[in-house]
Amino acid sequence: MTAVARPPATGKSLSIENVVKRFGDFTALGGVSLEVPSGEFLTLLGPSGCGKTTLLRIIAGLEVPTEGRVVLLGQDLTPLPANRRPVNTVFQSYALFPHLTVRENIAFGLKSRRMDKQEVERRVRYGLEILQLEKFAERLPHQLSGGQRQRVALARALVNEPQVLLLDEPMSALDAKLRAEVQVQLRRLQQQLGLTFILVTHDQDEAMAVSDRIALMRMGHLEQVGTPDEVYERPRTRYAAEFLGAANLIKGQRHPMGFEAPFGKLALNRTPPWDEGYVAIRPERVRLSEVEPRQNGLRVRVREAVYRGAYQEVWLEPCDLRVRTAPHPTLQAGQELWAELPVDSLVVLDE
Amino acid sequence: MVWFGELTTPAQLYRRGLWFLLPAVVWILGLLVIPGLSLVALSFAERGQYGEVVWNFTLENYARLLGFGLFGWSPDTVLILLRSLWVAFVTTLICVLLAYPLAFFIASRPPRTRYLWLALVIIPFWTNLVIRTYAWQMLLAPDFPFAKLAQTLGLLAPDAGLYPSPLAVYIGMITAFLPFVVMPLFSSVERLDWSLVEAAQDLYASRVRTFFQAVWPQTLPGLTVGVILTFIPAMGMFVVPDLLGGAKYLLVGNLIQQQFYASRDWPYGAAVSLGLMVMTLVGLALYRRRGKDVDLV
């Protein structure tokens, strides 16, 4: 393996076709379909228990889907056992072999395929190098820190040059500072190697920081799949809007010219598909001003203003909006002003 | 299905699993279960004139076990059964009383030396029981200081030894079983939640109440294992009463051994064995009811 980048992402690589997984009466995955182009960094995001690990394990071959199939580069993986899939996993617990040294752990997947000695040697050296593990090569896993173990798990999977690398919450055992560092490294590594990564996490910041695309999951279904800014700026459902960062949800009825909320009429750039439903707006998209804006202006009173250093958080009445603005020294509770909800920033939610 | 990372089917797993399973199961069935069942069959047979087995169905062996002999009812065998129960009970009780201080003492050692102390308890128990028992024969002999002391104090006739005697049997039994109680008890004491003990000390002040309210319930799992590991084998013990008890202090174990050797009455021996097995199973069942999570090893 060399550090030369692979050809850029072309076409589809992995496709998950209508995968259903039941455990007895319980449906952990209820028909998931997803296409992952090669070279993409995809994140499965969702709360704990929504089926992320189960989907990952089905791709790895550690679980059999009840229905559906997993196809990699045109080949149906479903009948293949885990040890014959060109896919590797970084387990949440890392699952390092406690009786093998770091070097032997990294060599495990190469030796089990009877790769010739020199090649094993070369790849192990490379794996130790890119994850800065040279100093620890002869140590046993229990002599390593959490961060080092995680890097060993990563190296052990990467040296196999898998078509797809699966990572199940690899950062959950690390402290916050280290986690941010590792996220950057992980992203860099993925771009450098040009491999397909599928990461599982329940941490939305992490998902935003590293992914090309995010697949948001909810109770065994895909809720929305898209680039981080699509999912963030244009959430399709209440669940998506609320799971990724704070959003203001406004309930109201459809109106010929747009939307009617209890506190006034708002123009939208899309006609809602429902009679009654929700629109969403991110707190940092609401604009405050002394003069009446041309469109979608609301007369509001400041209920509370909290200074947060880099920004200021403001709660408005009577529309119950939360706003994030640049710090504004004169803003005080009780003050009356105008709030503008720009048409482009108002997102109509499907349900 | 996927089983421990392997893509397989239950049928495949059963087929392979049987290779792992059968050797041991066949062995135990052939050399423990079938022999056990033949023991049951034997207990309903008769002894021939020369000690051979005569396959006539009879309940006589069980009648004898309950004391009904040729000359009417005699308490001898019932006495032996009851004595075995009693000796097992007293042995267990004394072992428990000695094991608590020992377990607490070991648990209070610094972690570095703790397992050394525990090993000290285990080591004598791995030395053959026959050796330890004959050692007590010598220690309790008439011209050894212990007996001499008892003689001077007038507790013992001059030139008499402390064995054979019930006392000697108890000493031998405790030597044999004490580690069986100490080890599981220690593992409970080691995990003791001391905050509960401190709270109890605040509440009750008295040591006795603290012990029974806060310590005892927490050590119950270990204690239960220890009691089972002592009580059951103590009932069937044969070496200790044989070497230290003398002819007048027989236990069930000796009675069984006699039937298979000196008296050559196998059917009766089988019936006595089954009597012992029943006592064992009753004892086990009683304890199973008390603690579901009893782990024997």
Place this chain on the structure above:
Amino acid sequence: MRLNPLIGITAIATLAFLYLPMLAVAVLSFNKTRYGLTWSGFTWDWYGRLFSNPEILEAARNTFLLAALSTLVATVLGTLFAIALERYPWPRKSQGFLENILYLPVVTPDIIFAVALVVAFGAFRMVSSLFEPGLFTMILGHVTFQIAFVALTVRSRLKSLGHDLDEAARDLYASYGYYVRRVLLPLLMPGIVAGAMLAFTLSLDDFVISFFTAGPTSQTLPLLIYASVRRGVTPEIHALSTLIFLLTVLLVLASERLTRR
């Protein structure tokens, strides 16, 4: 934790009580007189005689042969049994039956075990003369109770291993054979060795089953000691007992070290 000094004193006294018999035997093994318990001078004589006593040497040979062979068989069977119990999805009912089979040798009092074997071997003899009392029947008896202890030791190790490493090995392209060789066996080895050690010491420690299944040519050390207790103990027997004690100390310490790993 602060202890009442009384507890410490009781504990030490109890330990002393456990060691008193061994101490007495060890001291007497260096005593010059052949008879009686009075001290009359130090000597290594009895140890020397021990090694020129053919009866004792023969018994020692039998003891170790018995322990080694039975341990070997029991370790293989017990390990396989543990894997079968822990790594195969038996239906609930069969699993319950297997657990009972596993615990049966542990809860059966050894004397019942022994007489059952006497009866069974009596019946088997009608088929084959292999079952004449002797080393072979003793091995059969010992293996039967050793299996359970090996299986329990190995099984607790298997339980603590969990699924993760198996899945990781599979994920890293290991075939079943490669996984067994490179992952399962190495990880299980401390448990297997500890189980074998336990089985070995149990065999050395056993008296009752040997007593009932032994034949005229398969005298072992415990049987020899028992027989000589009936005849009258000689200082050679003290010397022998002391050596056995020292040997078990070594074995226990070694197995303790292995299981602590």
